[in-house]
Amino acid sequence: MEVTESWYLVLGALLFIIGGTGLLIRRNPLVMLMCVELMLNGVNLTFVAFSRMFSDIRGQTVVFFVLVVAAAEVVVGLGLVVAILRRQPEATADDLNVLKG
Numbered sequence: 001m002e003v004t005e006s007w008y009l010v011l012g013a014l015l016f017i018i019g020g021t022g023l024l025i026r027r028n029p030l031v032m033l034m035c036v037e038l039m040l041n042g043v044n045l046t047f048v049a050f051s052r053m054f055s056d057i058r059g060q061t062v063v064f065f066v067l068v069v070a071a072a073e074v075v076v077g078l079g080l081v082v083a084i085l086r087r088q089p090e091a092t093a094d095d096l097n098v099l100k101g
Contacts (some may be wrong), residue, residue: 004006015042027092029081
């Protein structure tokens with residue numbers, strides 16, 4: 001059985017759906033952050049599959065920029081989430097109004 005680009009597209013869609021479902025269902029900010037990263041990885045896999053299908057490097061270039069933005073998001077987002085969870089260990093996404101000055 002040969003693995004074609006369509007398998008990668010289906011896997012990317014599944015990753016995105018799992019991440020989106022987790023983002024909507026779970027209320028823990030750390031889990032929500034991981035679900036956003038899972039969604040970004042699903043999109044990246046789709047970009048790489050289309051880039052390979054059309055023999056074009058632009059899809060892989062977009063993936064590079066998405067990874068850079070995702071890394072910056074993790075640095076800032078994880079710092080905020082860890083700071084909040086240290087103050088209130090049982091904090092949920094609804095309790096994030098503590099960020100107000």
